[in-house]
Amino acid sequence: MLILVRHGRTEGNAKGLLQGRLDHPLDEVGERQAAAVAAAIRSQVDIDAVIASPLQRAQQTAAAFGQPVETDDRWAELSYGRYEGVPHADVPSEVWERWRSD
Template structure:
């Protein structure tokens, strides 16, 4: 199983800021989310992670060796990094949503994210078919991986919302990937239950 995990919350996430390559740590609630994720998910055969601090802190809670892979880093928002969504005008948002090849000033297109993530997913297919592979990443790469699993284009990214510390599951054991879970938080509830 390919298990995609979004990192826990940061202060920037809490305040609704666009957070790309900026590298803040998890806030206290994000650290707790990461610990709950690690308790609620199976021990992975492989743990792959974005190189950004918020993802590495989340991955560290699993207690297994971490493989850093730059292909899972968040989209580069360029000059919009750290800004509130309201700082981009309606025409700017429309251009971004209408064209997956649109590049925000100094940043990266959704198509570029999709290309690198599809390569990363293809590299994990065989291992994820045999055992659980957890990838700790960010909103845009997770959206790109979901698009890969569904066999659709990068333009669907704007139709998804990925929550803090959410889990998505992709079965790679068949001839094509199958999306089994999206934005799953059931793992959180299970991890908070007392042991029997």
């Protein structure tokens, strides 16, 4: 069984920023989210491996499972290029739609 878990919230998420490859850590809410999802999953299944992107937010979320974390660059988020760190609301709608459909 493969279970995919998105990282917990970061300050960038809370501000509505496109983070991509920016390395924001989890905020307090994100730390609680990571702990909660790890506990919920551990209560349901035995975990054989934990693999995460090298980004700090992913590493912190993975660490909540209490097992060794294998880091794999292939799980890192895509870069948003010049929109990296820009609020989602500031990206022109036609640019966002073109990016999403690509």
